[in-house]
Amino acid sequence: LKLLKRGLVYRREATVNWDPVDMTVLANEQVIDGRGWRSGAVVEKRKLTQWFLRITDYADDLIEGLKTLDRWPEKVRTMQENWIGRSQGLRLTWQFDAAPPQAKAAGVENGLEVYTTRPDTLYGASFLAIAPDHPLAEQLSSDPRVADFIKLCRAGGTSEAEIEGAEKLGLDTGLSVVHPFDPTWKLPVWIANFVLMDYGTGAIFGCPAHDQRDLDFARKYGLPVKPVVVPSDADPATFDVGAEAYVGPGKIFNSDFMDGMTVEQAKAAAVSRVESQDQGKGATVYRLRDWGVSRQRYWGCPIPIIHCEACGPVPVPDDQLPVVLPEDVSFDVPGNPLLRHPTWKNVKCPSCGGDAQRETDTLDTFVDSSWYFARFANPHASEPIDKAAADKWLGVEQYIGGVEHAVLHLLYARFITRALKDEGMLSVAEPFTGLFTQGMVTHETYKSVEGEWVEPDCIDFATESGVRIARVKTTGEQLVIGDIEKMSKSKKNVVAPEGIFETYGVDAARLFVMSDSPPERDVEWTNAGVEGAGRFVHRVWAEFDAQAEGPAPAFDDSDPAALDLRKATHKLIGPVTDSIERFRFNSGVAKLYEFLNVLKGHPAAGATPAVQAARAEALDVLARLINPFTPHLAEACWERLGKDGMVVDAEWPKADAALASDNEVTLPVQINGKRRAELVVAKGADSKAVEALALADASVSVHLAGLTVRKVIVVQDRIINIVAN
């Protein structure tokens, strides 16, 4: 209601995707190949009065704000920028040669307004085209030819393949308009199926030479094609567009006052000429539409509005908020239970006291997810948002989610956060200052010969003559092994976690997901992989279990085996810590595996006191380092060591710098970039001395035989490269 008062909420009739089986509006994302994602019914276009949030008010701000999100993936920022789709151009009205009688009813008595980003090509215009649902087209549909054509256009599907292959269709209305720069030049007005009502003005001017769609259309209907931009390396006299429109940069020609200008210069010149003639104005247009939030569903936040015949839509008074959904609803028939509930919707008008009805549409779930993080700052506050708490916690420093939310949740939340900031309820404009988009868990898919998806749990696998075979456990029916896809209920390639937890444990499952791939990438779920993680869990436990109880002996670094283990321990801390901070969990896990192998090389059985001491230290560090990866195991290990409290509360280990660094390094010696020898030298050894050592090395001199050394590059503690020929 606060957004409503701010003018950010409005109601209008809109064309929506209507699922006739589930009897609800679907978002564009929920329409797959023209069918409802759940019902599979062919989705209809329907006009419904819907509530909208004015996200377009924030279009510029949302684009500008992207520049501040330097801890967001470039990809997501690009997607949002493209989605908002700001373009700079010109709105231009073309006067009718002779206005039709329907012009007034269509609201175009002053002419047809078009939007273009290419005013520089105005002299290449050859026709005007309006969308089939443009008001003028609708007014003209008393003509059966027009009515039939509009019907034909609507029949066209919305699926990708249909749009891809769709033929350009047009109908000449017989009307004509006058060119803004030449009163003697008349252009025909067409209705065309490729013009969209909900972008720009729903009308375009066609410039076939410099737009592929216009060219296809012009070729089909025999309309003129007049080039007005020529690439700098082409001759205007012979330049021909052929079958491909020229959309690149170049010089303007055939264009009177713009001749010789660059495309950019001509755009500016055309805009100022049109503006001086008072026929149009430079304009910014966005691809972004306002956000339709009405849903004909029960499970949603009620829209706090009461509809009164006399007063229109009236906000629910504050003291009656929140509107609570009724619980005695039935889902036995499709459609919105709120609409058929016998009493819930019937209320008195807060304004006039007369009979009125509640709004039965509910809000899109994305409305709730657009501000929950502000509520989470203090979920017990009596007000929706505790501003002091929100100020303390927001913006969210590290947000994690799938990339599928790039232009849905992540855009909506940025919009609502800005609106709440303007309302004074929040102080930040950006809800999430850091974003990490994690990958999905995927699994192989299996299909029966009839094309039915089959769950992995019902399948036995075997290898027959080198080929992997999948069969249904109960019937033995052979299955087709399909692609590895995102786990989804519809494809039945979901592996229920409970079974895995029972067999391998929660820690093994968690460890596998983290160790398999970097987290931004998809993970293919495999039983073998989880087994590997399970082995690690058991091996770690075995080491703790084998450790002698009681206080550890004192360190003795003169024992080479003990020192070896202590060094490995202290060398482990840095990389594991780093891997966590950099979200490179798979590398961190690899380090832990590596360390476990070292630890196993210093077994508890028969260990010297020095090794026992080193092991005690190693286990102490290991328990803490594995805690983020395998928390349950870590606690059990911690307890086994006889430590107080929980390892989750224990301090993160710090490496002893002296033990973590070596005083000797092994340097590869390259000759002309190929490794020929290795040299062990003191860390930080002088370059000249290292060079001398390298040149004196026996295996180096073998490879240098007959060559003259031209140059020796010594990168301290890294590498030696000898250039010789």
Added chain:
RNA sequence: GGGGACGUGGCGGAAUGGUAGACGCAGCGGCCUUAAAAGCCGCAGCCGCAAGGCGUGUGGGUUCGAGUCCCACCGUCCCUACCA
């Protein structure tokens, strides 16, 4: 059509411009066992008996040195779309 990402062993993947293939999976060999499983120890990019050679999609370039940087191409995946 537009935008983005990515190409490294049989597989998942490591690698601040500095020894490519860490670690794991699958595989192979051995130990243990009456036997198997588990476990433990070892081998393992490709060609070659070896010496050695070749290797990060392809072709160029920069560099003492390129998986990494630059250019072109090929391929795969994702997003988006008759957006004027």
